Amino acid sequence: MSEGTRLLVKVTRDTLPQVKDKYPFIYLERGRLEIDDSSIKWIDAEANVVPLPVATLNAILLGPGTTVTHEAVKIAAAANCSICWVGEDSLLFYAAGFLPTADTRNLRQQIELAADDEKSLNVARKMFARRFPDAELTDKTLQQMMGMEGHRVRTVYQTKAQEYQVGWKGRQFTPGKFEISDITNQVLTSCNAALYGILCSAVHSMGYSPHIGFIHSGSPLPFVYDLSDLYKEYLCIDLAFSLTRDLAGRYNKHKVSSAFRSRVIEMDLLAKVAVDIPELLGGKRARRHSK
CATH class of the missing domain: 1.20.120.920 (CRISPR-associated endonuclease Cas1, C-terminal domain)
Known part of the structure; x- marks a missing residue:
């Protein structure tokens, strides 16, 4: 599927939101979410590594083919960044992790x-x-x-x-x-x-x-x-x-x-x-x- 037909585009270093942006979420698929020196990083299917600014995100949407480590969930929660499990392009919604310290x-x-x-x-x-x-x-x-x-x-x-x-x-x-x-x-x-x-x-x-x-x-x-x-x-x-x-x-x-x-x-x-x-x-x- 070409990028032009995607609802949610692939995350790269160039497409990450800037700190000044109010960014509600990013969508990830086919890769692994883990930590590196107490920060979260995304490793995609081509082994590209993208550090994620979870402090500027409201949520991470995990699509097909993703795995996430226990420690990554802890770091995301500490940054008040929730995690949702979704289908491709978020066309299906499966579950969401709720934060005990989230802004309500x-x-x-x-x-x-x-x-x-x-x-x-x-x-x-x-x-x-x-x-x-x-x-x-x-x-x-x-x-x-x-x-x-x-x-x-x-x-x-x-x-x-x-x-x-x-x-x-x-x-x-x-x-x-x-x-x-x-x-x-x-x-x-x-x-x-x-x-x-x-x-x-x-x-x-x-x-x-x-x-x-x-x-x-x-x-x-x-x-x-x-x-x-x-x-x-x-x-x-x-x-x-x-x-x-x-x-x-x-x-x-x-x-x-x-x-x-x-x-x-x-x-x-x-x-x-x-x-x-x-x-x-x-x-x-x-x-x-x-x-």
Whole structure:
């Protein structure tokens, strides 16, 4: 896969963030994370050694083919740099290591907003306003706005089906039975999962929790699902319908993955998320070491 089609580029000495940068994370794959004189270094598959400035990072995302030593985890934790285990380009999110000394300012703000019914509803209104810029939402309840959103999404499905001349019988997804869905639904399911993976990594890296949402509830990752609805129409829905005819009845994960990556790069999703979350929650952009 060429660097131009990668969502997260290979880390080298030249691509490391500068100390002056506020850098949320770096992504590593196919190599080893260990220590050298009490500092962390990355040794890639070609035996290149790259010292990592963990004090300037919020998180390290470990992709496929990586190993990490116990001592490296200790040093990262001491520097308040969390570690997440992800799929290639963070398109899947597996787990995260939590720091006992981490700055909890963003998490505290998120909890305070979610715990107050009126403040939580205001955040939800901001999220819905992104999809309904001309609607008056001031007096709408959460249930009313969710109803509006459900109608909007169903209309988007129908519009895209007509635009791309694709047959559409509705959204269908059965956990564990991916193959029984039609091609459009299979692409939707895959792209949704990839989007959730990226957002999980971003949310953890910025010090928020994916488990504390403002619209969704009763699900494993409500905040991730809240955020994903801001980006799904182009990244997932439009892509699924546009690819359906090209796939000609046979799902091709490589073609789907490549097309999804291209759209994420085009949208500059990671940069958008870094701006959108603080704006939606009414705070400033995250700083690493605030008091």
